[in-house]
Amino acid sequence: MKNPLNKRYKKELKSDAGKYIAIFLFLVFFIGAMSGFFVADNSVVTNYEESHIKYNIEDGHLAFNIKPAKAVISDIETQNDLKLFPLYYKEEKVKDLDDTLRIYADRDAVNTECVLDGKMPEAANEIALDRMYADNNDLKVGSVITVRDTDYTVSALIAVPDYSCLFESNSDMMFDALGFGVAVLSNEGFEAMSDAHLTYNYAFKYNKAITDDTDANTRSEALIDSLESIIKKYDEPLLQAQVDSVYEDAKGTIKALASEFETASDELETKIRAAMRTAGMLNNAGIAKELGTTEEKYNAMMDAFKEAEGMEDDFDLDSLDKAPKVSLDDYESEAGFDSKLNNAVDTVYKIVDAVEATGIYDCSNIRKNLDKLDKMMDINIDDSGILTVEDYNPRYTNKAIAFVMEDSTSDKASATMMLYIIIAVIAFVFAVTTSNTISKEANVIGTLRASGYSRGELIRHYMFLPVTVTLLAALVGNILGYTVFQRMFVGVYYGNYSLTEYKVLWNGDAFIRTTVVPLILMLVINFIVLSRKLKISPLNFLRGELKKKSRKSVIRLPKKLPFFSKFRLRILFENIPSYLTLFVGVILAGMLVVFGVMFEPLVQDYTALVNETKLASYQYILSDEAKTENNNAEKYCVTSLETMYNKYLTDDVMIYGIKSGSRYVKAEIPSGKVLASNGLLDKFGLKEGDTIDLKEPYGNKVYTFTIAGEYRYDAAISVFMSRSDYLKMFNKGDDYFTGYFSNEELTDISEDSIAAVITEADLIKMVTQLESSMLDFMVVFKALGIVIFLLLMYILTKQIIEKNTKSIAMAKILGFTDIEIGRLYLIMTSFAVLASLLLSIPMIDAVLRWAFHSYLYTEMTGYIPYIVSNSCFVTMVILGLVCYGIVAAGLMLKIKKTPKGEALKNQSL
Known part of the structure; x- marks a missing residue:
């Protein structure tokens, strides 16, 4: 026998069509959206x-700076159990685009190309371009580009595994898929092609596969020591050999000089x-007079002789038979190779100057x-x-290579966090709607x-x-997830x-x-709420009477208040739980x-800050x-640490070394301390x-810096120290500078002497690429x-209106029009919505600020400040009001459709 209750499904669906459709x-x-993202992310990874x-x-x-000798290559391979593969490249500008191309010869052993369109170059005037770079510059197979005044026809669009993310340098804050590309x-x-910008690059593969990052790090440190x-x-x-040659050439001159010096x-x-x-041993003035000079000049000459007494070893001919042993550990610059002889020569100059000043001997x-x-x-x-x-x-x-995985991990973490926020919203919605259904159907259930x-x-x-609506939504959602949304997110990646080439994979997770x-x-929420509620008699x-305490203490309102004001306040007090629920929902939605x-x-805003600082x-x-x-140019020193x-x-x-009184870094830097960029201070x-x-990036040496204050520089995470402190810390010569x-x-x-030129465009590269890469995600x-x-x-x-159906019907019986009733209920609800939107702003700001510092900064390299424009909150409020306006129009229709007979139902028995 069929269950008579089944006949109610159609009626219930029709009466609550809006809720179930929503x-x-x-x-x-x-x-x-979520399954599309996770499927795309899993397939891409x-x-x-x-x-x-x-x-x-x-x-x-x-x-290397030069092509290493075969013996060097052999030693590196033998000592580290690996194989080196030459992957030389040349970096050139593309005419009319001013982009940089890193150009390789065809690869056949390691980091081989994946051809996505066309075919690999065969003629000398054909070129294969990275697909990402080509797309961003509207290039395709058959296009012509000019490099070093030579025209090349694009024969293929490719992807190479060692440039899955187009970082020009590993020190770049963000990849640049717009102005940098790889070509073959x-x-x-x-x-x-000219060798003017040739780099002797070698890829290496260990003969025994790496097991994990710890193993990779151990081998890397061993390789660094081996290279040194x-x-x-x-x-x-x-x-x-160069020092030996200098000593050998100088030996004859020193012998002649020593002989003349001995004669003199x-x-x-x-x-x-x-x-x-004649004058007496201690009579310097008399001795000087006998010599035909002044006492001052005589004393200066004797002081110079005393200073030279300790120099016999420097001019010992036996010690000059062999040049000093050169050690790269002892010498950081050219100054170290000639300091000893230079000091000796300087002292001899002082003696000669002193003797010549007296006029008693010809030192020409x-x-x-x-x-x-x-x-x-x-x-x-x-x-x-020198290698x-x-x-x-x-x-x-x-x-x-690694950024795709890192970005995928951070994207997945962000999406997962958003997933659980939305699941919390779903749980909240299910609980509210189920409870509302019980209240609405109380008489029927009884x-x-x-x-x-x-x-x-x-x-x-x-x-x-x-359950039926959820299952249907799950079916349709998964179909869209594996088609429309999956393609959209893959497009983002x-x-x-x-x-390289892509195929969709099933993702059980x-x-x-x-x-x-x-x-x-x-299922759980509906079951719990229904089970608890159905325990009522x-x-x-x-x-x-669905609550244990059905009667509440009545709040007395001032008698002088107009009737409609009292009515609206009663509506507010009776629906405080619903309005608090609305407030929570506004925070969750507004945050997204x-x-x-x-x-x-x-x-x-960040671009303006970068330009300003x-x-x-x-x-x-x-x-x-x-x-x-x-x-107007000013020398500075710079190095990179981690x-x-x-x-x-x-x-x-x-790490910048800045001279005192710099025209470009306008701050006094205390000796022994540093100024840190605002990004370094804020992020960490x-x-x-x-x-x-x-x-050190490729070593184990650690440097400790004491922070004396902040220097406003938004383009990069930086430390500013005095030039003298820099030279001392990094053991550089007095004339050392970087740029x-x-x-x-x-x-x-x-x-050929310029390694790089950093302009404003380079400084804002990170935010430009960030905007491009996150645009589609932000739309979602x-x-x-x-x-x-x-x-x-x-x-x-809708719940507020349904809870007050009896009151609305009674108001109609008393002669109130639909518009007047709408004003009573919707104006109060409108006030609650507006108040929720405005009150949520500081809470949303606090939560997002916390998320930036506690989560986003830990999952990204580089720095981007937390800046939320007031326009964002204005947009949120406007969107909220527009959404509510649409909803309010529908609820006004519901008020019109509320029959007067509702006032006669659900009377206390």
């Missing part, structure tokens, strides 16, 4: 990991002794040989053959219970429609990363998170909306020492007086916020 659409959008095997990704790479030429084309030893073994003989010494001694015999021959020796001692080390490592990057720290229906039958009955969990949540259901709209104005219009970083005639916080990802920190929670430990600050372009420095957040606004406001305001 829940259905929300669940569809939520399940579709899995394909990314598989591409490392398929295209034989490197375990790391290192670059045929071997013939690569050979034909091998390069020292190679470089020291080259330096020794004998003659001077004879004259001085004769003068002493001595000075001639001394000038010759001094010129020889001005050692200029030829470093063209140095210009870049070393193991795979696990290489942002160009009648059914009195007619003999059990609680179990009624629980199953009232769970049927919510492929719109920012240079990834996404199904559990987005479908199973909400379904179980709905049938008589109380019939009376509408603000997060969705904050980044576009944040980028604009930039150190100079041009920051030149030199590869070779070069001079400029521009008087943070050591376990809670955060490793950040590069720029530091303050004046704190210390921070930073380590120039300038507000004008320096045109008199050779391009904004859309979710709008949907939640609509859902919550519809359900909660």
Whole structure:
């Protein structure tokens, strides 16, 4: 026999169509968007990991300033149980675009290409471009680009596993898929291109596979130590040969100088002794007079002789048979190689000057040989053959490889956090709607219970429609998730990363998170609420007494208040729980909306800050020492160190050495302390007086800095110290510098001497790319916020109207029009909505600020300030009011449809 209750489903669905449609659409959008994201994320990550095997990704790479000898390559491979693969590249500008291309020859062993469109270059004038770079610059197969005045036809669009994210340098704050790209030429084309910007880069693969990051780090540190030893073994003989040559050339001159000096010494001694015999041993004035000079000049000459007494070893001919042993550990610059002889020569100059001043001996021959020796001692080390490592990057720290996984992890963490917030909202909605259903159906439930229906039958009955709607929403949501939303999120990934070919993969975890969990949540919440409510006796259901304390203390209102004011206040007091529930919902929805709209104005504000606080219009970083005639240019020193916080990802920190009275860094830097950029202080929670430990990027040496204050510099995480402290800390010579600050372009420095030029465009690269990469995600957040606004406001305001159906019907009987009744209820609810929107602003701001510092900063490298424009909150309020306006219009129709007969129902029995 069919259950008669089944006939009620159609009526219940029709009467609550708005509620079920709202829940259905929300669940569809939520399940579709979240499952689409998790499916896309899982598919991208899995394909990314598989591409490392398929295209034989490197375990790391290192670059040298010159081509290393075969013996060096052999030593590196043998000592570290690895294989080196030459992957030389040339960096060139693309004409008319002013972008940088890193150009390789065709790869056939490691980091091989994935061809996404077209075919690999065969002719010398064909080029394969990174697909991401080509898309961003509207290039496709068949397009023509000009590099170094040579036209190349794009023959293929490719992806390479070592550049899944287009970081030009591992020290960049953010990748640049707009102005930097990777390209591949045929071997013939690569050979034909100029070697002016050639880098001797080698990828390496360990013969035994890496097990994890700990193993990778251990091997990396061993490789660094090995490189230091091998390069020292190679470089020291080259330096020794140059020093030996200088000593050998100087030996004859020193012998001649020593002989002349001995002759001069004998003659001077004879004259001085004769003068002493005449004037007396202690009569300096008399001795000077006998010598034909002044007492002051005589005393200066004797002081110079005393200073030279300790110099016999420096001019011992036996000690000059062999030059001093050169050690790279002892010498940081050229100054170290000639300091000993230079000091000796300087002392001899003092003696010669003192003797010549007296006029008692002709030192012209001595000075001639001394000038010759001094010129020889001005050692200029030829470093063209000295081998140095210009870049070393193991795979696990290489942002160009690892950033996709890191970004996916942070995206997944953000999406998961948002998922649980929305699940909390769903739980909240299910609890509210189920409780509202019980209140609305109280009279029916009482009648059914009195007619003999059990609680179990009624629980199953009232769970049927919510379960059915949820299952249908889950089905439609998953279909959309694996199609529309999945393609959208994959588009976001492929719109920012240079990834290999893609295929959709089933994701069981996404199904559990987005479908199973909400379904179980709905079942549990509905069951608990229904079970608890159905314990009420049938008589109380019939009376509408659903709470233990049905009578509340009445708040007395002033008699002078107008009737309508009293009525609205009664509505407010009776619906305080509903309005508090609305307030919570507004906070959750508003948080998503603000997060969705904050980044576009944040980028604009941050760009303005970067421009306002930039150190100079041009920051030149030199590869070779070069001079400029521009008087406005200022030398500075800079190096990069790494943070050591376990809670955060490793950040590069720029360490600047600034001269006193700098025109570009306008601050007094205390000796022995540093000024930290505002980003460093804000991100890591530091303050004046704190210390921070930073380590070498490719070594184990740790430097400790004491913070004296803040310097406003928004472009990068930086530390500013005095030049003298910098030279002392990093053991550099007095003439050492790294580059120039300038507000004008320096045109008199050779391009080959410039390693990089940092302009305003480079400084804002991070925010430009961040805006591009997050735009689609932010649209989803904004859309979710709008949907939640609509859902919550519809359900909660609808509940307020339904709870007051009897009062509305009674008001109609008393002659109030629909518009007057609408004013009573909707104006009060409008006030509650507006108050909730305004009161939620500081709470949303506090929560997002906490999320930035406690979560976002720990999951990203670099720094972007927490800036929420007032326009974001204005947008949130406007969206909230618009959403409520739509809902209010629907509720006005519901008031019109409320029959007067409702006033006669549910009377206390």
